[in-house]
Every structure is written in structure tokens, then in C-alpha cells.
Amino acid sequence: MDDHLELPLVILVHGAWHGAWSWAPLQAKLDERGIPSLALDLPGHGVSTLAHTDLYGDARHVADVVDRLGRPVVLVGHSYGGAVVTEAAGLTDRVRALVHLAAFALARDESIMGLLGALPRQAVALSGAMQMQTDGTSTLDAALATPALYNTCSPAVARAASARLDPQTMISFSQPVTSDALERLPSTYVVCTLDEAVAPLHQRHMAERCTATITLETDHSPFASMPDATADVIAGAWDRLL
Numbered sequence: 001m002d003d004h005l006e007l008p009l010v011i012l013v014h015g016a017w018h019g020a021w022s023w024a025p026l027q028a029k030l031d032e033r034g035i036p037s038l039a040l041d042l043p044g045h046g047v048s049t050l051a052h053t054d055l056y057g058d059a060r061h062v063a064d065v066v067d068r069l070g071r072p073v074v075l076v077g078h079s080y081g082g083a084v085v086t087e088a089a090g091l092t093d094r095v096r097a098l099v100h101l102a103a104f105a106l107a108r109d110e111s112i113m114g115l116l117g118a119l120p121r122q123a124v125a126l127s128g129a130m131q132m133q134t135d136g137t138s139t140l141d142a143a144l145a146t147p148a149l150y151n152t153c154s155p156a157v158a159r160a161a162s163a164r165l166d167p168q169t170m171i172s173f174s175q176p177v178t179s180d181a182l183e184r185l186p187s188t189y190v191v192c193t194l195d196e197a198v199a200p201l202h203q204r205h206m207a208e209r210c211t212a213t214i215t216l217e218t219d220h221s222p223f224a225s226m227p228d229a230t231a232d233v234i235a236g237a238w239d240r241l242l
Helices: 021-033 055-069 082-090 112-118 142-149 155-162 170-174 201-207 227-239
Strands: 009-013 035-038 073-078 094-102 131-132 137-138 188-192 210-214
Touching: 009 082, 009 137, 009 142, 021 035, 021 094, 021 131, 021 170, 021 227, 055 073, 055 082, 055 170, 073 082, 073 227, 082 170, 094 137, 094 227, 112 201, 142 155, 188 201, 188 227, 210 227
Parallel strands: 009 035, 009 073, 073 094, 094 188, 188 210
Antiparallel strands: 131 137
16 A cells, blocks of 8 residues: 555544635645645535534534544544534544644533533624524624634635635534543644634633643634644644654
8 A cells, every 4th residue: 555545634624604615725734744634514514415414413424434534534623623523533443633723622521502601701703793593503694704703814815704604503512522532532722812703711721621732823713814823733733643
């Protein structure tokens, strides 16, 4: 077998309202470093033709992809995607490390809403951008998405990104993780200090559960606002597997 087929893969899992498209700037930087990556569309997001599901369906989808690939992987989760990769790591034995980008690094039996309810309340712009729908999903107001998610990105990048946002099932935020992946796998947490979606105070609390913490002075979307620095973080996690 060719040596390059033995290299670990970086699997990128997007957050709520996003899709695989959000990782494009970061993947270009990973390519420059010779790090192979694949970005997934969770069911119902991006160009996926599957129906929306919940946390467990999203995690099962990620784990099935990882098992099909048959390679050791670094799972990278952004925001809600942090809960997904943590849960997915309990469904497959291919995961070697986790990276949480301004993400929900949850302990077993903990949900996103449960964690937020237990921590000191922090005002963030995302709260004002969310619009609840009658079908159990939420969407984001396009104008308010920029200050919530892309407040240090260029106007052009923010405009393109906000135009691609799609609905997110709300039940996913209240379902508890069943995996203990954070207790047994090496993990890196990236705290984004200018984040207006997941409060930096909350991020620092979750970062204490991870093996390593990196701090970036940027918004909730470091893959777009600081792709070089974000690629360096992922490269560090990937290099340790070689």
C-alpha cells in the first residue's frame, strides 16, 4: 500500500446552520501543509440530500463515514459539531484525537442546553439572530448572522457565508452525549476570544476538559477569519499521530 494511504485523515465536522462549504479556506491551508482532510455535510445541511436528523443521527453519520474510510482520523468539530464529534468518537474505534474549535466539549450525559444552563449566563449576539420555526428547526437572520458568527471576517467572506446558512434542528441541542471520548482521547480546544456565538467564558470552562488549549483572538469562525492559525493547531494534533 502507498505510504500516503497510511496517513491519518482529518475529518471536519461543521456546526449548526453550516455545511462542509465552511471549511474551504482551512482545507486549502491544510493542503499546503500536506495534511489530508475531508469535510462532511451533516444530514440535511449543505448539499446533503438526506433528511435533517438529531445529535445521534449526526454522530452516527460521521462514525459511518469514518468506518467506511478505514483510516485513523483526527475529528475536528466546530461549535455544535463538537458535540457531534464527541458522540461519534464513541461509535467507532478509528478516532485518534479530537479538536474542538469554539465547540461544545461535552462530558457524558451532558447536553448543550444543560451545560449552558449550568454556567453563568453570558450575552452573545447569536441569541438575537436565531429565529424559531414551527417545524422544530431554527434559522438565522442573515443580517444578524454577521455580528454573531463572522464579526472579524471580511465583509465579502461574511456575506458569502451568511447566504449559505440553512435550518438546524433544535432537539440536537437538548440531547445528552453518551460518549466518554474526552476522558480517553487526546484533545485540543481552541478558545476564540472575540466569539459572539459561544461565550469565551463558556469556552474556557470546556477547554479545561481537554488535553491542550490554544487561544485565538478571533470570532466564532476561525476557519474563515484565521485559517492559517487554525491549520497550525490541527497540524499539531495531526503530527502527534505520526
